[in-house]
Structures are given as structure tokens and as C-alpha cells.
Amino acid sequence: MPAQSQSTPVRALSFAPRPVPLSATLAVNEALARKKRQGVPVLPLGFGEAGIPIHPALTRELEAAAGRGGYGPVAGSAALRAAAAGYWTRRALPTDPSVVVAGPGSKPLLFALLMSLGGDVVVAAPSWVSYAAQTSLAGAEAVRVATPPGEGGVPSPALLADAVVRARARGRTVRTVIVTLPDNPTGTIASEDTVRRLCAVARDLDLVIISDEIYRDLVHDPGHAVPSPAGFAPERTVVTTALSKSLAAGGWRLGVARLPDGPFGRELRDSVLGVASEIWSSAPAPMQHAAAYAFAEPPELAEHIDRSRRLHAAVTGAVADRFAAAGASVTRPEAAFYLYPDFGPLRDVLREGHGIRTSSDLTGLLLERYGMGVLPGSAFGDAPAALRMRVAPSLLYGEDDEQRLAALASPSPAGLPWIAGALDRLTEVLGDLIETADVGEPVPA
Numbered sequence: 001m002p003a004q005s006q007s008t009p010v011r012a013l014s015f016a017p018r019p020v021p022l023s024a025t026l027a028v029n030e031a032l033a034r035k036k037r038q039g040v041p042v043l044p045l046g047f048g049e050a051g052i053p054i055h056p057a058l059t060r061e062l063e064a065a066a067g068r069g070g071y072g073p074v075a076g077s078a079a080l081r082a083a084a085a086g087y088w089t090r091r092a093l094p095t096d097p098s099v100v101v102a103g104p105g106s107k108p109l110l111f112a113l114l115m116s117l118g119g120d121v122v123v124a125a126p127s128w129v130s131y132a133a134q135t136s137l138a139g140a141e142a143v144r145v146a147t148p149p150g151e152g153g154v155p156s157p158a159l160l161a162d163a164v165v166r167a168r169a170r171g172r173t174v175r176t177v178i179v180t181l182p183d184n185p186t187g188t189i190a191s192e193d194t195v196r197r198l199c200a201v202a203r204d205l206d207l208v209i210i211s212d213e214i215y216r217d218l219v220h221d222p223g224h225a226v227p228s229p230a231g232f233a234p235e236r237t238v239v240t241t242a243l244s245k246s247l248a249a250g251g252w253r254l255g256v257a258r259l260p261d262g263p264f265g266r267e268l269r270d271s272v273l274g275v276a277s278e279i280w281s282s283a284p285a286p287m288q289h290a291a292a293y294a295f296a297e298p299p300e301l302a303e304h305i306d307r308s309r310r311l312h313a314a315v316t317g318a319v320a321d322r323f324a325a326a327g328a329s330v331t332r333p334e335a336a337f338y339l340y341p342d343f344g345p346l347r348d349v350l351r352e353g354h355g356i357r358t359s360s361d362l363t364g365l366l367l368e369r370y371g372m373g374v375l376p377g378s379a380f381g382d383a384p385a386a387l388r389m390r391v392a393p394s395l396l397y398g399e400d401d402e403q404r405l406a407a408l409a410s411p412s413p414a415g416l417p418w419i420a421g422a423l424d425r426l427t428e429v430l431g432d433l434i435e436t437a438d439v440g441e442p443v444p445a
């Protein structure tokens with residue numbers, strides 16, 4: 001024992017740290033890992049990871065830059081900002097490199113934006129877990145506005161004005177609305193008409209729009225265009241994206257933001273750079289090098305993303321079919337690797353048979369009894385009594401890179417034994433859930 005502790009008494013702290021719960025997506029992952037360690041078979045449908053291997057060309061680029069130990073500019077390297085500008089310009093959003101800011105993932109960039117903008121934030125209900133959580137960490141209030149039916153990610157323009165006017169009447173300062181195009185948790189894409197109307201309302205209400213377009217390149221039908229608010233309200237829209245989803249490099253932590261051009265955009269950039277300079281200094285230099293390569297979209301990466309898009313479409317569609325067959329109602333996913341089934345049609349059966357009243361009752365039962373990890377709609381700001389859940393099938397692609405590569409290469413991945421096995425297990429679990437509810441007495445697994 002160090003000598004000091006003999007003379008200096010240890011004194012417990014009189015206060016507790018501010019309670020900040022673990023992000024629901026990370027928490028379900030940890031719960032499943034625990035079950036797996038206990039030898040319980042699991043059906044991992046909770047975690048929003050792309051589930052495909054890193055492309056070797058990206059690893060090569062990262063290795064080539066591993067010796068770059070310097071911090072570099074806060075906004076990111078000139079090469080990365082030029083490549084990201086090119087990426088957006090090819091998507092009909094002409095971009096000058098000077099409006100691009102890089103960071104260690106889009107999550108910290110979103111947080112920096114919220115810190116810089118100040119004020120309360122309108123988020124869609126449901127919407128990705130971190131928007132509301134970050135808003136409250138920033139000391140502001142999340143104003144939840146329902147999405148139009150079947151169009152996730154965008155607060156209904158018809159309800160937005162009323163919600164903002166009411167919040168302002170209570171003395172709140174609402175400055176920002178966040179949209180997700182395409183959407184997590186629903187896997188859907190808002191229509192161009194909805195996005196245009198949202199932009200018109202944002203203009204009337206003097207709101208900044210943050211458009212999180214991290215899933216833009218994972219639209220299942222490549223002919224389905226993603227309407228960005230930056231195309232309709234360029235003076236007030238910030239767009240964010242990252243390598244995390246389309247290239248499955250979430251652990252590499254690299255994201256970029258495209259700020260508006262013009263005086264407001266320049267002030268916002270200065271402020272975001274100030275926040276960045278105090279929190280992360282600069283995005284990791286080797287990652288920036290690899291990201292510059294990725295945002296230039298060489299054919300080998302474009303093909304890889306194309307294959308992953310097809311894989312997500314096939315497996316997400318097959319999982320949606322299994323939920324629909326069990327009696328849930330499901331809007332067909334259009335992008336990314338998520339679906340958002342609604343067990344509303346089975347509400348009476350689930351309540352009478354299992355005492356289920358909320359989405360977290362339902363997902364808790366699925367986890368405990370069947371080792372099936374999904375997230376309750378309430379984690380996304382949905383009403384607790386709505387029996388919806390977010391399902392992310394991408395961890396079914398394989399246990400190792402060999403299986404994941406086979407899934408990427410397969411013309412019908414849902415037929416591969418390990419994916420077909422998981423789909424059958426899903427059917428079994430959902431069937432048992434309904435059946436055991438029907439007979440009244442829940443049967444232990």
C-alpha cells in the first residue's frame with residue numbers, strides 16, 4: 001500500500017456523476033454478447049453495424065498513411081476536403097472544399113453542430129437514438145414530431161410548424177431540425193415532396209436543417225433518388241456523412257460535414273471548428289488519407305458498395321417477409337439495413353398471452369426468452385405503447401469474414417445456410433411468441 005494512503009484518509013465523493021445511459025444500440029450489443037458468453041444461442045438483430053469486411057484497397061491506403069502522426073488542420077486535410085466536395089458535387093450538390101469539415105465520425109460532428117447552433121432541436125419520432133441524447137447533453141430540448149406515414153426520417157411538415165410555434169410560445173428557442181435521409185430506424189426514404197415542404201417550413205420558421213445522409217449510398221433500388229434538403233434550402237442545410245455504413249468502417253471513425261455556403265455557413269464553420277479544436281483537434285490523419293481515397297469513389301470501392309447494397313436489400317427484404325408472415329405490419333425497407341415492424345395488429349394476443357403493453361416489454365421478452373436482440377421503438381422516441389421495434393439484420397451476414405465475403409458475392413444471400421438458418425430461427429421465434437400467447441400460459445424456452 002503506498003505510504004501516502006496511511007496518512008491521508010480516503011474520503012468518498014459526496015456527489016454522483018451525471019447519469020448518462022449507454023446508447024441503446026451499444027447496450028443491446030453488450031446484452032447479446034453476455035448471453036453468447038453464457039452459451040445461449042442468439043439472434044443478433046439489434047446493432048446497426050454494416051456487417052461486411054473492410055475492402056482491402058482501404059486497408060492498403062490506411063497502411064500507406066500509418067506514419068502520419070501529426071495533427072494536421074482542424075477542418076481536415078485539403079485532399080480529404082477536396083475528395084468529399086467531389087463526392088457531393090457528383091450527387092448534384094455542388095460543393096467547394098472550403099465548406100467541408102472532417103471529424104472522427106459524423107456523431108461528433110453532429111454534436112459540434114448542436115453545440116454551435118445552440119437552442120432546441122426538432123427530431124423525428126421515431127429517429128436515430130443519438131439525436132435526442134446529444135441534444136440533451138448539449139443542454140437543450142428535443143422537440144419530437146411524428147413522421148408522415150411510411151416516410152421515416154423527416155418530421156411531418158404539416159406538424160412541424162405547430163410544434164415549433166408551441167415550443168416557442170413556452171419560451172423555448174428552437175433553431176434546428178434534424179432529418180435522416182435515408183432513415184434509420186425505418187429503412188425508408190422520405191419523398192421529394194415531403195422534403196421540399198419541410199424546407200419551406202424551415203425557411204418560414206428560420207430553422208437550420210441538419211440532413212444526416214450517412215445511408216445515401218445504400219438505397220436498395222439505385223434508380224430511387226435521395227432528395228436532399230441541401231438541394232432545396234442550400235442556405236440553411238448542413239449535410240453529414242461518413243465511411244461507417246457504406247464502407248462498414250464505423251470503427252475507423254471518420255465523418256464529414258458539408259456546411260452551407262454564404263455568411264451564415266462561414267460563421268457556423270468557424271464555430272464548429274472552435275468546438276472541434278477543443279474536443280478532437282483533428283480527425284486521425286491516416287484515416288483522412290484513406291477517406292480521401294474512398295470519397296474519390298474508385299471503381300473497386302464503388303463495386304463493393306454496390307454489392308453491399310444488394311446484400312442489404314436481399315436480407316432486409318427476407319427478414320421483412322418473415323415479420324409480415326408472423327402477422328406484424330411492415331413498411332418495405334427501401335435503404336440501409338433496417339426495418340421497423342409494427343406488432344400493433346397482434347396487440348391483443350400479446351397483451352393477453354404475455355402481458356405485453358409496451359415495445360420494451362416486447363423486446364425484453366424476445367431478448368430474455370429467445371436471445372433475440374432488437375431495439376424497442378421507444379428507444380427511438382416512439383410512443384412506448386406503440387409495439388414497434390427496430391430490426392437490423394446485418395449481423396446475420398456471417399460470423400467471420402469468409403462468410404461475409406461469400407454473402408457479398410452470392411446472387412441469393414438469403415439462401416446461404418447460415419443466413420437461411422437465422423431466418424428460420426426468426427420464423428420459429430415469432431411463431432412461438434404468437435402461439436404461446438394464443439394458448440394463454442407463456443411457456444418457458
Ligand SMILES: Cc1ncc(COP(=O)(O)O)c(C=O)c1O
Pocket residue numbers: 048104105106107108128180184212214241242243244250254255
Ligand atoms: C443515422 C445515423 N447517423 C450517424 C451514425 C453514426 O455515424 P458515425 O459512425 O459516422 O459516427 C449512425 C450510426 O448508427 C446512424 O445510424
